[in-house]
Amino acid sequence: MKISKIVEELGLEVCCGDCEMEVQYGCVGDLLSEVMAHAKPNSIWVTVQSHVNVVAVSVIAGIRAIVLCNGHNFSNETVKKAESEGICLLRSDKSPFEIVGKLYRLGLEP
16 A cells, blocks of 8 residues: 555655555554564554654664654654655654554555
8 A cells, every 4th residue: 555545544744755655564663672573564653753763673674654643743863864764754643543543444464
């Protein structure tokens, strides 16, 4: 599924990145080592972590997009790093629970 469809369906704000990339899987978590160990390539990651290390984890794990929840904002440093690494950054005022439920209903696999 294209990230742009997810953005439209969930009403997400695009902070940076190519929304025409495809994702097949979803993951949720705030412990970076858990995400690195369990996320599948071509995933969208739902989290409340916004620091620059989320970009490094995404690159290592093959994650294409990050959804930052609960109204948090990415730092300028995180946005710049994501742009240079080709990671799509998205944000929402909704909770991770709500976002993950909607992603699951859209058909993304865990």
